Amino acid sequence: MIKYTLDTPIGKLSRINERYLKKFHKLGLTTVRDLLYHFPHRYDDYSKIVPINALKFDEVATIQGLVQKIDNIRTFKRRMSLTEAIISDNTGSVKVIWFNQPYLIKNIFPGKSISLSGKYLLGPKGPYISNPSYELLIIGKFMTHTAGIIPVYPATIGLGSRFLRYYIKLALIASDQIKEFIPYDILRKQKLPEIKTALINIHFPKNMKFAEEAKKRFAFEELFLLQLFVLKQKISLQKEIAFKVVFDKNLIQKFVNKLPFRLTNAQRKSAWEIIRDMEKNKPMNRLLQGDVGSGKTVVAAMAALETAKTGFQIAFLAPTEILAQQHFKEINKLLNGFNLHIGLLTSAENKVEDETIKRNDFIEKVKNGKLNIVIGTHALIQKNIKFKNLALVIVDEQHRFGVEQRAMLLGRSKQIPHLLSMTATPIPRTLTLTIYGDLDISLLDEMPEGRQKIITKIVPPEQRKQAYEFIRREVKNGRQVFVICPRIEASTSPSTTPLDSTRGGLGADGQLEIDHRKLIWSEVKAVKEEYEKLTMDIFPDLKISMLHGKIKAKEKEKIMTDFKDKKTDVLVSTSVIEVGIDIPNTTVMMIEGADRFGLAQLHQFRGRVGRGKHQSYCFLFSTSGETTHRLRALVKCDNGFELAEKDLEIRGPGQFYGIKQSGIPDLAMNSLKDLIFVKSTRQEAVELLKKDPELLKYPLLSEKLSQFKKTIHLE
Numbered sequence: 001m002i003k004y005t006l007d008t009p010i011g012k013l014s015r016i017n018e019r020y021l022k023k024f025h026k027l028g029l030t031t032v033r034d035l036l037y038h039f040p041h042r043y044d045d046y047s048k049i050v051p052i053n054a055l056k057f058d059e060v061a062t063i064q065g066l067v068q069k070i071d072n073i074r075t076f077k078r079r080m081s082l083t084e085a086i087i088s089d090n091t092g093s094v095k096v097i098w099f100n101q102p103y104l105i106k107n108i109f110p111g112k113s114i115s116l117s118g119k120y121l122l123g124p125k126g127p128y129i130s131n132p133s134y135e136l137l138i139i140g141k142f143m144t145h146t147a148g149i150i151p152v153y154p155a156t157i158g159l160g161s162r163f164l165r166y167y168i169k170l171a172l173i174a175s176d177q178i179k180e181f182i183p184y185d186i187l188r189k190q191k192l193p194e195i196k197t198a199l200i201n202i203h204f205p206k207n208m209k210f211a212e213e214a215k216k217r218f219a220f221e222e223l224f225l226l227q228l229f230v231l232k233q234k235i236s237l238q239k240e241i242a243f244k245v246v247f248d249k250n251l252i253q254k255f256v257n258k259l260p261f262r263l264t265n266a267q268r269k270s271a272w273e274i275i276r277d278m279e280k281n282k283p284m285n286r287l288l289q290g291d292v293g294s295g296k297t298v299v300a301a302m303a304a305l306e307t308a309k310t311g312f313q314i315a316f317l318a319p320t321e322i323l324a325q326q327h328f329k330e331i332n333k334l335l336n337g338f339n340l341h342i343g344l345l346t347s348a349e350n351k352v353e354d355e356t357i358k359r360n361d362f363i364e365k366v367k368n369g370k371l372n373i374v375i376g377t378h379a380l381i382q383k384n385i386k387f388k389n390l391a392l393v394i395v396d397e398q399h400r401f402g403v404e405q406r407a408m409l410l411g412r413s414k415q416i417p418h419l420l421s422m423t424a425t426p427i428p429r430t431l432t433l434t435i436y437g438d439l440d441i442s443l444l445d446e447m448p449e450g451r452q453k454i455i456t457k458i459v460p461p462e463q464r465k466q467a468y469e470f471i472r473r474e475v476k477n478g479r480q481v482f483v484i485c486p487r488i489e490a491s492t493s494p495s496t497t498p499l500d501s502t503r504g505g506l507g508a509d510g511q512l513e514i515d516h517r518k519l520i521w522s523e524v525k526a527v528k529e530e531y532e533k534l535t536m537d538i539f540p541d542l543k544i545s546m547l548h549g550k551i552k553a554k555e556k557e558k559i560m561t562d563f564k565d566k567k568t569d570v571l572v573s574t575s576v577i578e579v580g581i582d583i584p585n586t587t588v589m590m591i592e593g594a595d596r597f598g599l600a601q602l603h604q605f606r607g608r609v610g611r612g613k614h615q616s617y618c619f620l621f622s623t624s625g626e627t628t629h630r631l632r633a634l635v636k637c638d639n640g641f642e643l644a645e646k647d648l649e650i651r652g653p654g655q656f657y658g659i660k661q662s663g664i665p666d667l668a669m670n671s672l673k674d675l676i677f678v679k680s681t682r683q684e685a686v687e688l689l690k691k692d693p694e695l696l697k698y699p700l701l702s703e704k705l706s707q708f709k710k711t712i713h714l715e
């Protein structure tokens, strides 16, 4: 037999022609190694062979017997080809029907011993086994397709599990060459099988227990690598030098005393964590996580105040112009009386205090350090903006903004600025411990006192009219309303379509991109329709505007500003208004097709209201008219973190921001639901790096890690 290596291209394996090769490539499989790592997404348990006279209708069973007869039959009506066979064992005989596989008769003919697995059905013409998988029995040959536990693989058109099983079995010959790269004491401690055993058992397990152990090992492997990756990033950042920001107790005291409210304990604790970080001469890398309205801005203002008073500059980045303006106002208010110079820079504006100044003058003020705090959009990180001594970058609502942009700002400063990233998107614990694992986290898990509760209601179809009437009354009382249109979902779901046959799977290349474009257009259509419905039929007396993904940024800003200035009453929108805008006069958030959104996102929408002194409401309409337990969870719970955990449980990690594109392998992905497991991978990685930060004693692991890095994209 030919000796394969792990790098042998699949094309070199026996009996593969161009056509099939393409299909392998489509699944992302090019080498023997890829085949070995193409894991089943489930198993069929065929371990029990049933005598023919004991077959039960509608159950999947495995039988073994002799082929008595086999014929192709053409059905003219349905333009389908049928292959019918009669199989018998010593208890009886049974009819078997295959659909559209006329070539089977070349392999299966009378006199052959065969093993079959499929569903036993009662058709109009009597009982039969439908479309079974089969294997011809040769005495002593190991059965791959119908005996014991059978792996079922993510397949593509024309490349079914059966085919994959055959080639993966071939590839397993090379598994000898795979070397264990996880330290043995970790395997022992975590009770995980060694890699070769795990490879064999994940594909062809003797029983389900072996399969589970193997899966656990690979899930561990993937998460462990991810942990090493993020932790090493963290370690290397700690080697850089940052500005030391001095803790000035009196200054902070003065700031706190001037506030018109008492800080929450969570705000104090977070501010303290930030202050302690910035006292060191190592760059802070911290994520401040807090529900909408939890008061992140005040915490950021404290950090900025300390930094500015130590004599350094601060850049404060917001995702949109409106948000930048909002922060500019808020920070000016909070830091009033501290004799600081605060500027606003967007593509449209350059302002210092209330005064608009020339762009070049502004840039000059940044460069010579006259401006202490510069608030702005991405315009702030253009090449022509140079800081004198930028010591702190604050970023609002852009999770992964840090890494790249900080690097850009870096080039302009000898020392690395501290980074404070803020988000209102609740992130489940398992994610902060993995893909956000290089960040330190501060939590605002407590709301300021006296916050009103938003009344959340699921509106059944028959109460829609009443809800509209309610909305009209709110508007008559001077309030405003958001309407969110349903999200339109892609018709085909990408990859891992669990079809173990020649049907289904991924479409042509680029399919997803086209779907995405279609998606935006259908959302635009949905918004336009809703807008029309509301303006023509429901609220002809109100001023309504709309927002969607096809509206240019400039115009979007104008629509938002008009809404903020109360020039319109109702704003109809897709999910684009999700992020941080503060319009306290809006008291109703009406969500159409609420059942199509994730909990975390619904919670975000809801957080857009209830920011002023008026009682606010969130109305949930569902497409089907039915209430899911997801919607009921939203009615019951107003804590973003709890909802995020629930969402993770119900819908899995794929829906969280940045996860789908992250390249995190499937098994690791599934394990992101399991906090204890995630913690154990983190623990092992931390301990190992403590002993050997450069992994010098673990060259195989180190090599594996550099390969892993290439496949991961954290945003």
Ligand code: ADP
Binding pocket: 261, 262, 263, 264, 267, 290, 291, 292, 293, 294, 295, 296, 297, 298, 424, 448, 449, 582
């Ligand atoms: P977010 O975390 O959503 O960014 P903000 O920082 O915008 O929240 O704060 C929301 C509102 O709550 C602001 O008007 C702010 O002044 C106010 N606020 C912040 N902290 C407190 C507090 N401890 N008590 C009362 N109000 C507060």
Ligand code: MG
Binding pocket: 296, 297, 396, 580
């Ligand atoms: Mg905010």
